[in-house]
Amino acid sequence: MTTTAKPANSGPKLAPPPLNPPERLLMGPGPSNPDPRVLTALGASPVGHLDPYFVELMDQTMGALRNVYRTANHHTLPISGTGSAGLEAIMLNVLEAGDSAVVAVTGYFGRRLAEMASRAGADVRTIEAGPGDIVDPIDLEKMLAARPAKVVAFVHVETTTGACQPIGPMVSVAHRYGAMVVMDCVTSLGGIPIDIDAMGVDAAGSCTQKCLGAPPGLGPITVGPRAMAAVRSRKHKPHTWYLDLGLLFQYWGEESGEKKRAFHHTAPIAAIYGMHEALRLVLDEGLEARWARHTAAHNTLLRGLGRLGLSLFTPQANRCPTINVVNVPAGVDEAKVRSRLLTMGVEMGGGLGPLAGKVWRIGVMGFNASDIRVERLIGSLDEALRAERKS
Amino acid sequence: MTTTAKPANSGPKLAPPPLNPPERLLMGPGPSNPDPRVLTALGASPVGHLDPYFVELMDQTMGALRNVYRTANHHTLPISGTGSAGLEAIMLNVLEAGDSAVVAVTGYFGRRLAEMASRAGADVRTIEAGPGDIVDPIDLEKMLAARPAKVVAFVHVETTTGACQPIGPMVSVAHRYGAMVVMDCVTSLGGIPIDIDAMGVDAAGSCTQKCLGAPPGLGPITVGPRAMAAVRSRKHKPHTWYLDLGLLFQYWGEESGEKKRAFHHTAPIAAIYGMHEALRLVLDEGLEARWARHTAAHNTLLRGLGRLGLSLFTPQANRCPTINVVNVPAGVDEAKVRSRLLTMGVEMGGGLGPLAGKVWRIGVMGFNASDIRVERLIGSLDEALRAERKS
8 A cells, every 4th residue: 555654744835836938049059949840749649668659769760860970870869868968878888997088178068078988987188278279189199199098089069169179180090099989069960060970980979959959858879889899898887777878779779670679768758759850850951951051040140240340259260150159349248248138038158167258159050040040149139239338 | 160071871861750649548657648738838938058047947846846755855856867867866876886785676676776776886785575575674674784784775666566665664674774765756756645754765766757747758856964965975976977966966056046056967948847847737736635636546447447357466455556567367468458458549568577478557647547547448458358358
C-alpha cells in the first residue's frame, strides 16, 4: 500500500501563476526563435518511448542529423540534455584517467571543454588565445611535438568572442600527431559550412537552439569510428551512467533499423518531436541555401550596424555570420540599451567574462537569419540608442 | 570568415517525412498523457534563458517543486535531462571514490541506482529482494551494523515489479546508523503521499512524465541540508561538469530570488514551460485531492481487471495505485495482446527483465488517473483479449 505519513503543509493554494511569457525576437547568442512549425511539433500527440512510431522516429532523427552533419557516422544522435551534455558525453566517454588532451581556448566555451576533459580524469594542456583571436595551428603542432595527446579539442565558433577557428588546419595537425579531434560546433552547425566526414572531425557536438532552430534541450552529437574505438577500448567504465555512449547506442540501435534495443532511459519525446521537425526544415531548405541565407542576413546586419555607426569587435579574418560581437560605443551604458531593447520585445546579448560591459552579441541564427528580422533588430537598436543618448 | 571546405554530399532532398504521431492513450509505466494545457505550454512564446521573465519562472518552478515535494529544501530544481539524469546528479555529487553506499534492489531501477553509485566511485553493497517483494529494513540494519555507509539508496515504487517500499522504516534505520537517504520516487511523486521533510529523506529524484503529467525530459530533484553538506565537503570535484550541483545552484540561485547568477548551461526553456504548467495544475488541484484521484482510478482499474478475470502480480501488501503489474493469463501471447491494444490506440507495458512475457504493466498516472480513461483501457483490453483467444 501507499505510505501513510500525514501530509505536513496542506492548506492554501500553493500554485504558481499561469505561464504568460512575453513575445520576444531573440537576437542574442541563442536561443533563437524556432520556426512556428517547430513549436507546434512540441505539442504533437505524445506516444510512448517504445512505440513503433517512436522507434521509427528515432531512426529518422539519427538519419536527418547525419545529413545535417554531413557524415556517414552511424553513431550520431541527440543526447537527452542540452548542448553541453552532448559535449560532456563525448569527453567523458572518449577520455579516461591518465589520457592526455590538448584544448584550444579562445573563450569561455573552450575553457569549458578543458574543464570537461579534466572532469573525465584527463591530463589537460591548453593553448590560450586572446579575446577575438584564434589559436595558431603552429602552436598546436609545437605542443603535440613536445608530447602527444589522445584528443585535441576546440570550439569552431566561440560564442563569447565571435572568433571562428578554421577546422582544416586543426584537424590536419592533430591527425599528423596521432590525436583525434573533438569539435564544439554549437554556434555553427546549420548556419555555416560543416562537413564532418570531408573535414575529418572525429567527434562533434552542437545544440538545438541556435542555427538548427529548435528550443534548447538536446545535444546533437556525432561520433566517428576512431572515437568509437576509443570508447570501446576504455580500461574502465565512464564515470557516468546517464551519458554512457555504449549504453546509449544500445538504446538508439547499434545499426540503422535495428529491431533489438536495450532500454536505457525514457527519451524526451516532445523535444525529439521538435528537433525532428527542425531537422526536416533544415534539410528541406537545403544546407547550401541555409548557409547562404545566414550569410545574406549577416550582411544585412553589417549594413545596418554601419548605419548606426557601430563596429564589430572580432577581427575581420576571424568573423562568422552566426554570431556578431559589436563594440559598445564610448559613453553608452550597454546594459541600459539592452533593457530598453527588451521592452521593445527584442533581445540581444551582453558580453561574458573579460568582454562584459564592452560588447553586445547579436545572433543571426536559424529562423531569425532573415532580412526582415535583422531589420527589426536594427530599427529597435537605433531607437534604444537614441533614447539612451538623450537620457 | 567561415570555413571553406566544399560540401560533400549535397544534392537530393534528404529530409525525413513530416511528423505525424498517432493518437495514444498512454496507460503503460510512463510516459502518461499530459493535460492538454501542458502540451500547449510547450509551444508558448520562447524567451531567452537570461530574460527577467525566465529568471522569475525558474524561481517559480523551484518554489512549486518544493511544494510538490513538501520540502523547505532550497536546493530543489529540475535537472536538464530526464529523471535518470536527476538521480545520477545526486549520486555523482553526494558520493565520491572510497565512499560506501548500500542500495536496496527491488528490481531494474534499484539496480540502476547501484550502478550509478558505482560510477561515482563508491563501494556499493546491495540488498536484493525478489520480484514483487520489498527489502526488509532488518536486513538493512544488519548490513549497516556490520559496516556503516555514507548513503542508503532505495526506490520508493519499483516500476518493473510494482513493489512499494515504505519510506519511514528505511529512513529510520539509515539515520540510526548515520547514513543519509537517497530516494528514487520516479513512479510515486504526485500520485501517492510523499513528504520529504516529514519523512526525513535527504535527497530525492523523480521524473516529469508519470504522475506529474508533463512530457519526459526533466529530472526534478530535491537535495536536503545534509546531502548538500556532503556535496560541499567533497575532496575532489565530481566527474561531471554538466551535472555538478555546485555549479547548477550557482546558476539557479543559491538563495530564493537571488539576483546574481552564474551562467552554466542554456536551460531547456520549452520543457520548463511544460513543467511549470504541470506543477501549477498539480498544486491547483491540491496534493491530497490528486492522491485521492489516483487511488480512486486505481480502484476502478482493479474492479475492471476483476471483471476480465485478471489478477495482480504484486503481493497486496506491497501494491501501489500508480503502477499495476498484472499476471498474463495462461496460454495468452502477451505481446500480441499489447499489439492489438496499440492498434486500438491504447498503450500498456510489458514486463522487463525476469518478468518479461509474464506480466503487463498498467500505469494510473497524472492526467490518465481518471475513471473514464481507465474504463477505456479496460474496454479495449477486453476486446483485445477476446480477439486473441479466438485467433
